[in-house]
Amino acid sequence: MKQGPFRIAVGDADVGAIAYPAKTPIATLLLAHGAGAPQRHPYMVGTAERLRARHVSVVTFDFEYTERGRKVPDPGDALEACLAAAFEATKARADGPLFAGGKSMGGRIATQCAAAGAGAGAAKVMIDPKGLVLLGYPLHPPGKPTQLRDRHLPRVHAPMLFVQGTRDAFGTKDEIGPLVAKLVKTSPATRFYEVVGGDHSHAVLKRDGVPQDTVYERIADAISGWMREQL
Numbered sequence: 001m002k003q004g005p006f007r008i009a010v011g012d013a014d015v016g017a018i019a020y021p022a023k024t025p026i027a028t029l030l031l032a033h034g035a036g037a038p039q040r041h042p043y044m045v046g047t048a049e050r051l052r053a054r055h056v057s058v059v060t061f062d063f064e065y066t067e068r069g070r071k072v073p074d075p076g077d078a079l080e081a082c083l084a085a086a087f088e089a090t091k092a093r094a095d096g097p098l099f100a101g102g103k104s105m106g107g108r109i110a111t112q113c114a115a116a117g118a119g120a121g122a123a124k125v126m127i128d129p130k131g132l133v134l135l136g137y138p139l140h141p142p143g144k145p146t147q148l149r150d151r152h153l154p155r156v157h158a159p160m161l162f163v164q165g166t167r168d169a170f171g172t173k174d175e176i177g178p179l180v181a182k183l184v185k186t187s188p189a190t191r192f193y194e195v196v197g198g199d200h201s202h203a204v205l206k207r208d209g210v211p212q213d214t215v216y217e218r219i220a221d222a223i224s225g226w227m228r229e230q231l
Contacts, residue, residue: 001028001057001093008061008089010082017061017086020048025095027227028057029133030087032106035073038066043103043201047135050220056227057095061086063106079109084126087113099227101133101161104170104200108138108149111160115152131189131230132160133223136200139171139179150179159189161226163219165198189230193222 001021007014018039029051033039039060048058063082065074073079083106091098100110111134113126140147153160160183164176173194180192195215197204204215 001025001059001095008086010064010085013064013067015062015064015067015082015086017059017089018048019093020052020058020060021095022052022055022057024055025057026055026224026231027096027130028059028090028094028098029223029227030083030090030098030100030110030129031058031060031133032083032086032100032102032110033060033062033066034102034104034106034136036071037103038062046216047103047220050216051224054220054224056224059086059090059093073105076109076112079105080113080126083109084113087127087129097130097231099131099133099230100127100129101135103135104138107132107134107136110134111156112152114158115155116157129158131158131227132156133163133227134160135163135219136168136202137162137164137171137176139175142169145175153179153183154186156183157187159187159191159230161191161193161223163193163195163202163222165195165200165202165204167197167199170200191226193219193226195219 001019003021005018008017039062051058101107166173183190195202197208
């Protein structure tokens with residue numbers, strides 16, 4: 001994989017992407033950004049670099065609305081089409097098996113693309129990743145615990161890793177934990193990594209006494225370790 005920016009065709013348009021090739025890579029992760037932060041956000045770049053140091057090549061990209069400078073996300077079918085195009089483009093240059101996932105909305109869209117029968121009326125999955133890495137899965141909008149976004153998840157046959165903070169307003173440990181327990185029945189390698197004290201971006205409070213960099217390094221360890229298990 002060649003390092004640096006490149007373009008991905010999405011229908012009649014294109015979007016920007018960045019490749020972070022690892023030395024002696026074990027696999028590649030396509031990492032989609034969340035609703036409010038593009039691929040060059042420090043969280044995205046930091047995650048890519050930490051995984052790269054752990055022998056995981058990473059590709060990030062911007063959804064079309066971000067590419068065009070808009071703040072409101074595109075409709076679901078457009079988001080899915082963009083991620084599916086990014087997956088196919090990454091597959092052509094991937095170092096080893098290809099995983100997918102993302103931060104918040106990006107992870108949710110990845111699961112929708114990997115769910116059988118889901119995604120813009122598709123009759124089959126739009127992507128076929130080795131596994132899905134979900135960083136702060138948005139199970140529901142903050143303060144609206146009954147508006148769940150989990151109906152499609154049992155149709156995802158690829159294993160999933162949920163990396164969730166215990167203070168995440170989009171889904172707490174008590175909400176994500178039981179969900180993962182159910183998903184393990186259809187996808188035995190699905191796991192839950194708890195970020196103690198973490199919010200939606202896995203930021204912890206200073207009073208917790210754990211440096212933020214340490215939290216992020218542990219998350220990278222958990223992701224790379226889980227990916228190795230799938231191989």
